[in-house]
Amino acid sequence: MTFPHKVRKILDCYESDTPGTKANLCRILMQGHLAGTGKVVILPVDQGFEHGPARSFAPNPAAYDPRYHFQLAIDAGLSAYAAPLGMLEAGAAHFAGQIPTILKLNSSNSLATEQDQAVTGSVADALRLGCSAVGFTIYPGSEYAFKQMDELRSLAEDAKAAGLAVVVWSYPRGPMLDKAGETALDICAYAAHMAALLGAHIIKVKPPTAHLSLPAAVKVYEEQNIPRATMAERVRHVVQCCFDGRRIVVFSGGENKNDTAALLEDIQGIADGGANGAIIGRNTFQRPRAEAMDLLARIVDIYRKAE
């Protein structure tokens, strides 16, 4: 039973981390159908916090039950399951040891008055719930970006000391950015790079468009002819911006949630660009379970072939 070369190569990039953090990264990389491929598909369920329960779960009422998501992630052979405190507490004991979990430490909500998130969990929570990682969202560009980075700094320091991995959701928004800017290639790459600089082990960003936003950046992308016509080209650039591929980068499913073919095409492009995988929530759990299982099988398949 040789340890997969691809996992070894990834773990070697985390050279300053403790064996505990490496072990938790390894657990995620060795779980489910993608075990050993260096690719991951992670199920995140924090939409209830962000958009409210009915918007999130009414299309597939079984999903109101937190155990639904644990079981879905396990049955679909995914790599990890990420959720806020209460969601994990509602299933962590029963599913203990069956799938790596990621405790999302902060969350926003649709009633919020500010572009910020509330810290709703701790590293101690993550340890008692048996999580492999903590997750944290930053909004680069927001008036709260510095505050969020400060919070992340402190939580990540504790998490690393406790041997946990750190997953950073880096979602640009704020007064500097229009809607197109939030997913512009330069902004997405920048957001991913900032997460890497902040010490993230796993970086989650949205699939970038070919749009460019910051004037100073536009100039460079054009002068340097950085390819951005295809999703694969754009993702390749984002991966490069994560320490030249030395950090795990995963992408959300994008906006095509009603068009499965387009969604899969996007994911194929992301995979072709060298991404480490997908974090995909709404697109799956809002469908009936059979459909979700089918969709997840196809996504897993794309990444299995991409290795």
Added chain:
Amino acid sequence: MTFPHKVRKILDCYESDTPGTKANLCRILMQGHLAGTGKVVILPVDQGFEHGPARSFAPNPAAYDPRYHFQLAIDAGLSAYAAPLGMLEAGAAHFAGQIPTILKLNSSNSLATEQDQAVTGSVADALRLGCSAVGFTIYPGSEYAFKQMDELRSLAEDAKAAGLAVVVWSYPRGPMLDKAGETALDICAYAAHMAALLGAHIIKVKPPTAHLSLPAAVKVYEEQNIPRATMAERVRHVVQCCFDGRRIVVFSGGENKNDTAALLEDIQGIADGGANGAIIGRNTFQRPRAEAMDLLARIVDIYRKAE
């Protein structure tokens, strides 16, 4: 094996510091091609945070990999390498002990809505990563200057107790200053002096122009005939403002990044003015490695002759 007189003289200026801090200053002063001369050239790589990855690294894609910068600093015989948390984590184990490192504890970014920086590292991080110093940026003149000084005070107190050195980047900006004011001689000297008053061991400022900004200062500079026609004269004044040369003062490379001759002329002037050295990033790592090595060799040479 006599200990260099010039290093002894510098260390003696830090009379209130612990042997630990002195040892870390000594490590920087005894590293690379300038070892023992009392001069230093430091490679800082925080431009990815400030300007984004593509603007920083696309001109020389090898620089996307954090290990590139460690190796460049080592191979060019530099004195230390400074970077944010993630950059150091990505190479600190492999390059452990090969070059003194400086953990930049705060960072700004081009999406920021405020003239502030996020705190993105800690003294404990610096210790576990084997750093010789921590770095911190203040923006005198910004609405966040007092907050930043408070943060620096607390971090510097911890760093000194743990035997680390403290490097302060002092970059004036804010509502009191127009663009010319930010590098005006009086402002630059003032910024350097404030860093010294805040207890910095190493002070980094930008090369000053002959411009004067604060009306109350203009009067004094003219009455006292403080020479400021040449870069050397201006730097001599900044050095004087750092406790009459009793603190290490280093300068960035300035704005001439596309004109190597002008850049070297600036650096020659800075060296002639008695500066302790250069902190020079973009001007080097954005060139192909061979060119960067050549440029750094010339800068090192200027300081070696200046000793």
Added chain:
Amino acid sequence: MTFPHKVRKILDCYESDTPGTKANLCRILMQGHLAGTGKVVILPVDQGFEHGPARSFAPNPAAYDPRYHFQLAIDAGLSAYAAPLGMLEAGAAHFAGQIPTILKLNSSNSLATEQDQAVTGSVADALRLGCSAVGFTIYPGSEYAFKQMDELRSLAEDAKAAGLAVVVWSYPRGPMLDKAGETALDICAYAAHMAALLGAHIIKVKPPTAHLSLPAAVKVYEEQNIPRATMAERVRHVVQCCFDGRRIVVFSGGENKNDTAALLEDIQGIADGGANGAIIGRNTFQRPRAEAMDLLARIVDIYRKAE
């Protein structure tokens, strides 16, 4: 060897303080040429922070070196030397034990956008540097006055527990006050009283003018015929406002820095009014050392005769 009655009388006023704080007050009262007289002359050097280095030191370049001020205070037989962190660190080891030092814990600067100060030192810093007291500035009248008083409360609490004395610079300014108001007698007396109420051991204010500022106060001053024609009368009132002379009150040198005769006349008036002494910086270190020594000798002489 009888302990001077005047010092005993002063120390007895600090009846709730620890022996440590009394010992440190005593050290200041028993130092230099005024030892035992109950009078003090203190050298403060924080002008570099407030006005920038060139405006502070260019008229007498030897003063760029922090050690200059330690030596000046010692040689002139002064009672204590007050300065921010970096200034003290640059000489505290060499001059250890030769003159009581006061660590100024907050400082403003001419680039500041707010009428506030940055906290730039701690009680732990004061202890490791061997200081006898900490110093803190409040701006009664500023939008930041309450924040500053909160900061002072916390720092003073720590300082007192560690046996240090607390010196408060009370400088009224802010939207309620015009320029004349800042040194109006009622305002100056009020500022001194607030410092006393905040628990200061030594209170520093500016010499008051005969002007009155607060309408409600004008009425009382006139009804009660509070004398304010001469400096001595005004200072006597301020002293009275500091717990009827039961707190040490010292005055800055005022604005007459270019007219030595006027300066000395002011100081004579202040001394005649029963002040405990002077905190005088710029007026001394901006002159050539011989002149400064001469001026300080004359000020010390005024206070020696005033006892």
Added chain:
Amino acid sequence: MTFPHKVRKILDCYESDTPGTKANLCRILMQGHLAGTGKVVILPVDQGFEHGPARSFAPNPAAYDPRYHFQLAIDAGLSAYAAPLGMLEAGAAHFAGQIPTILKLNSSNSLATEQDQAVTGSVADALRLGCSAVGFTIYPGSEYAFKQMDELRSLAEDAKAAGLAVVVWSYPRGPMLDKAGETALDICAYAAHMAALLGAHIIKVKPPTAHLSLPAAVKVYEEQNIPRATMAERVRHVVQCCFDGRRIVVFSGGENKNDTAALLEDIQGIADGGANGAIIGRNTFQRPRAEAMDLLARIVDIYRKAE
């Protein structure tokens, strides 16, 4: 006003200490009749704890009042006064600032069942009482020696961080030593050396006899012809064992408390051997005050001439 060369030379030996600790050592070295000579005479009054009040104070009942000892030390021009918590609390406020005090942090008593001491004070106590140093006794050779060294380590670490000096009484006793062994030259030198290794700033031992105790040491003393015939020779050896004279070493008055001539002869020998001074308690406060003053004057005189 030149700072005495002898004090400078001594302070320079404490190169790793903070300015605070240096300042407190300086205070002791600049106090009383021996100010500036590099010599000290310290009054310790912990005999009440060790032998009970009547045995200590009945011969001179005025000494029951703790203030008696403060006043004696001040009036005799001594360098410092050392006592346990209660003794200092009973006078520290009244005598604040008049003489450096040393808070004895542990004490034994005649009812004790073990060769140990109780810790009866803290570094925080020393700060609130305005002490310049803390004192601690170790019994090398006792079954409690390791425990005492552990306690000293922790207290000394705190004291040094707070800028206090550390005085160690090193009194060998225990099952390995007979009565003669306790003051044997080899044992006394060893005890002094251990105090130095434990980080003491001031070391107090008993005057050594010419006796040698440890068989393995006897051999070396004889082979190396270490002179030990006279008190001066023996003290010179002890001084050498304190880092070749780089730590302040003081001696108790010895056993001749009823024979003043013999006592003074011992002290002359100790002074001739290069000791930094005397810690002398019982021999003075058990005499009528006039006699004590006379004796102390003669001891001070011996050290003044010895400089």
Added chain:
Amino acid sequence: MTFPHKVRKILDCYESDTPGTKANLCRILMQGHLAGTGKVVILPVDQGFEHGPARSFAPNPAAYDPRYHFQLAIDAGLSAYAAPLGMLEAGAAHFAGQIPTILKLNSSNSLATEQDQAVTGSVADALRLGCSAVGFTIYPGSEYAFKQMDELRSLAEDAKAAGLAVVVWSYPRGPMLDKAGETALDICAYAAHMAALLGAHIIKVKPPTAHLSLPAAVKVYEEQNIPRATMAERVRHVVQCCFDGRRIVVFSGGENKNDTAALLEDIQGIADGGANGAIIGRNTFQRPRAEAMDLLARIVDIYRKAE
């Protein structure tokens, strides 16, 4: 400028340690004449504590001064200098950065009544003194072995978090062992193995004899024909017992202090057995400096050739 392969190979064995600890191990491995060879010679000076000052230093009185040993280690091109708190404090500021230092955290003495050691330093002391490592002695076989291991566990945990290396002196003694047993091959190998199991980065043991002590071990050594006739064979076995050579193992100079030829022969054997080097104190500093320099040069030479 290629990093030496032998140092890389050693550092790679410490895979679970932080970059800080690796950097400090690297500093030791890259210092002095053996820099880059994977071999080290360390000067330990704790004999003053163990045997008393005269037995340690009288043969070469210059060695009473702590600075002598720093200078000897530097001038002889050694890899590090190890000593208790007071010894390091007496030179750490002057020699800051010139040679890696190891703070010995516990020490025994010849007056001790128990086979234990006192803890006389802390990790915070090591940081403020700029040390690269802490040192700790355990006595496997003593009644205090478990207590010592507990102390080591706690101190090593702190040291590792602060990026320091941990050196363990493992000296078997106690009721289970006769004199011959203390250096018996099985016991020495066992002691080295326990140090490795306790998490030591560098292990120091005494050169083993061919004697075997534990009856249960004798049987295995004989059945397995473990070679032990020569010093090289015995050392090879000890190295194997330190995780098959994956921990740095160094040996004391042995008992032949009066016979240089025998000493060098032992060291040659130790080097031939694959040891990483020597920790050698008394054998060097008890000779006149010129002789010590000569002896150290020869020892360094043995290890340079052994690489």
